[in-house]
Amino acid sequence: MRVSHPTTYRTDPTAFDCPSCGTSTTGDPRDHCPQCLHTRHQDPGDPCGAAMAPLAVAVHGPGDWRLIHRCTGCATLTSAPVRPDDHRVLLMALAVRPLAQPPFPLDLLGRI
Ligand SMILES: [Zn+2]
Ligand SMILES: [Zn+2]
Incomplete structure (x- = not known):
């Protein structure tokens, strides 16, 4: 369901309206969209409010994946x-992006 995005935030901490794809979730506190992994920049005291796009996945320990977001x-x-209901294909796409878009020819690896 597509929803409008008011400039003021909901007071219900369990409600999340995605600033990118419009997915609306309630009843489970979350800080990013399970469908497209975007979030909204809403640091306490920061009026930015812009959409934040998923940039990468970082691993802090076994099974401890974290999404890195960059504010648009x-x-x-x-x-x-990362949450159990996050879109797994998108998570994997983020995780392999550095390998899919290397800054040097991969045939160099054969010379190591
Ligand atoms: Zn979304
Ligand atoms: Zn921002």
């Missing part, structure tokens, strides 16, 4: 724990 408005980076 102010370029701030944040991290948040």
Whole structure:
């Protein structure tokens, strides 16, 4: 369901309206969209409010994946724990992106 995004945030901490795809979830506190992994920049006291796009996956320990988000408005980076209902194909696509888009020819690996 597509929803509008008011400039003021909901007071219900369990409600989340995705700023990118419009997915609306309630009843389970979350900080990013399970469908497209975007979130909204809403640090306490920071009026930014822009959408934050998923940039990468970081591994903090066994089974402890975190999503790295970059704000489309102010370029701030944040991290948040991956959730069990996050879109797994998108998570894997983020995880393999550095291997799919290397900054040098991969045939160099054969010379190591
Ligand atoms: Zn979304
Ligand atoms: Zn921002």
